[in-house]
Amino acid sequence: MIEGGALWLTFGVMAVFTVGLRGSFIVLGERGVLPPGLQRALRYAPAAALAALIAPDVLLEAGKLAPANPKLAAALAVIAVTVWSRNPWLPFILGMGVLLAMRKGFGW
Amino acid sequence: MNESFRSGAREGFRAFLPFSVGLIPWAIVTGIAMRSSGLSALEAVGMNAIVFAGTAQLGSLPLIVAGAPLWLIALTTIALNLRFMIFSAAIAPAFRDYSLRRRLLSGYLLVDGVFAVCAERLLKSDDPHWRWGCYLAPSVWCWGLWQFFGLIGVLGAGSVPSGWSLEFMATIALLVMLVPMAATRPMLVAALVGGLGAVLLRGLPLRMGLVAGILAGIAAGFAAERWSERRAS
Numbered sequence: 001m002i003e004g005g006a007l008w009l010t011f012g013v014m015a016v017f018t019v020g021l022r023g024s025f026i027v028l029g030e031r032g033v034l035p036p037g038l039q040r041a042l043r044y045a046p047a048a049a050l051a052a053l054i055a056p057d058v059l060l061e062a063g064k065l066a067p068a069n070p071k072l073a074a075a076l077a078v079i080a081v082t083v084w085s086r087n088p089w090l091p092f093i094l095g096m097g098v099l100l101a102m103r104k105g106f107g108w
Numbered sequence: 109m110n111e112s113f114r115s116g117a118r119e120g121f122r123a124f125l126p127f128s129v130g131l132i133p134w135a136i137v138t139g140i141a142m143r144s145s146g147l148s149a150l151e152a153v154g155m156n157a158i159v160f161a162g163t164a165q166l167g168s169l170p171l172i173v174a175g176a177p178l179w180l181i182a183l184t185t186i187a188l189n190l191r192f193m194i195f196s197a198a199i200a201p202a203f204r205d206y207s208l209r210r211r212l213l214s215g216y217l218l219v220d221g222v223f224a225v226c227a228e229r230l231l232k233s234d235d236p237h238w239r240w241g242c243y244l245a246p247s248v249w250c251w252g253l254w255q256f257f258g259l260i261g262v263l264g265a266g267s268v269p270s271g272w273s274l275e276f277m278a279t280i281a282l283l284v285m286l287v288p289m290a291a292t293r294p295m296l297v298a299a300l301v302g303g304l305g306a307v308l309l310r311g312l313p314l315r316m317g318l319v320a321g322i323l324a325g326i327a328a329g330f331a332a333e334r335w336s337e338r339r340a341s
Contacts, residue, residue, distance in 0.1 A: 001146055002172045008151075011158045013178060014168060014185045018161045022192040023215020025200040027208065039197075041330045042190050046163070047295045048302030048325025049187035050286040052318050053167050055303030056310060057279050065307070071276065078280050082287040088133045095280040099273055 070102035116233070116241030124225045124246035128253055131221065134162050134281065135254045139261020140268075141278035145169045149262050156258040160216065160251065163285060164188045166278045180318065187322050195223045202230035202239055210240070217247035293336060298329025 002010055058075040059065060066072075078095040081087075142152035142165065159165055164185045171181050195218060203211050226242055233239050268274055290296040302325025309317035 002175055006178075007147075007172070008154070010168070010172065010178060010181055011155050013182050014159045014161075014164055017182055017185045018159060018164060018189050018192070019212070019216050021186065021189045022196055022218040023212055024193050025197040026203045026215050026218070027211045029200060029204055039194065040333070041326055043194070044295065044298035044326045044329030045187045045190040045322065047286060047289045047299045048322045048329065049167065049184065050163070050282050050289070051299035051303035051325060052306035052321040053170065053184070054279055054282050054286065055307045055321075057170065059303075059307050060310070063310070071279070074276065075279070075283060078283045079287055082284050088130050088284075091284045092133065092137060092277060092280055095283075096273075096276065099276055103273065 070099050073102060074099040110237055112235050113237040113241040116235070116238035116243075117245035118241075119229065120222075120226050120242035121245040121249060123229070124222060124249065127221045127225055128246070128250055131250065131253055132257050135257035136261035136264070137277045137281050138162050138165055139258040139263075140265040140274055141166060141169060141261075141281070143262055143265035144268075144274040145173050145278070147172075149266070152262045153255075153259060156255055156262075160254065161185075161189060162254075163282070166281050169275075169278050183319055191220075192218060195220070195227075199223060199227050199230065202227075202233075202243070205236050206240070214243065214247075217244075217251060219247070219250055222246045222250055294329045294332040297332040298325040301325045301328035 054075070058069075058071045059067075061069050074095045077098045078091045081090050081094050138156070139152060142155060143149065147155065155165060167184055167188045168181050171184060196215070199218070203214055206214070222243070226246060229242055230239050233242070265274065286299060290299045302321050304321075305324040306318050306321030309320045311317065312320060
């Protein structure tokens with residue numbers, strides 16, 4: 001766990017890069033242009049990054065591949081409800097419901 | 109504060125208001141996720157105000173918990189926020205006649221929802237006062253909403269007993285963002301390769317598996333796009 005001053009430094013660094021990206025062309029104006037090929041490739045960065053953060057959390061247990069675990073079941077429920085419904089609360093209710101039911105109810 | 113600023117502010121605010129309701133669960137969940145990852149209430153509120161980027165905040169939490177090196181957190185922040193550079197390029201002409209200070213503030217405030225709702229209106233208008241109102245009103249509203257409901261989540265998380273696995277809310281939030289993104293085949297390929305890559309390469313030193321997974325996902329998505337174009341032509 002990052003704590004204390006190092007944590008605030010982390011927030012600062014995250015803010016610098018976030019404002020840097022958001023402000024990039026707004027601040028540079030006409031002077032900055034990104035090559036179109038790179039722009040097209042970078043459109044895939046958010047999806048790849050999100051999946052790279054999610055997958056280890058739902059596919060691994062204690063560092064080992066675990067195809068049957070409560071988190072994966074909850075994740076599948078979340079995917080299903082996000083595809084079928086636009087209700088913003090439902091994925092959280094259902095996802096946490098499945099996870100807690102399996103962990104507390106069945107002691108998984 | 110002249111009349112055209114106010115008229116722009118009204119227009120931007122009215123257009124954005126219905127969308128902004130969808131922000132409320134995100135802000136609450138982010139607040140809860142920060143607290144259940146081990147941040148103090150002050151640190152969580154500070155992160156909300158300083159970073160002000162939900163996806164990057166949620167995405168960085170597992171790395172902060174694991175004590176990951178700063179450069180990896182920076183790189184993850186960049187990957188999750190790259191879309192803003194594309195938004196920034198698209199919306200930049202609307203800020204051409206503003207001071208540097210105003211442009212920096214605009215950069216800090218730029219979020220997906222305001223961009224989606226206001227970009228076209230801004231680019232169509234020649235009146236700098238109207239444009240500033242139309243951008244500033246929904247952006248400041250969005251900022252306030254994020255801080256307020258984030259605080260509700262931060263304070264509410266403390267009253268939930270531990271052992272409820274509330275930190276999983278962050279993963280759910282990331283999933284809810286990913287699913288609509290992966291609607292086209294190349295995006296789905298990018299997500300699958302990125303996710304599986306990060307899992308399979310997790311043994312790499314310095315947590316390079318995450319970076320390698322993201323890069324593999326980008327390359328795979330781009331290749332899939334090229335491939336489907338070639339088949340179509």
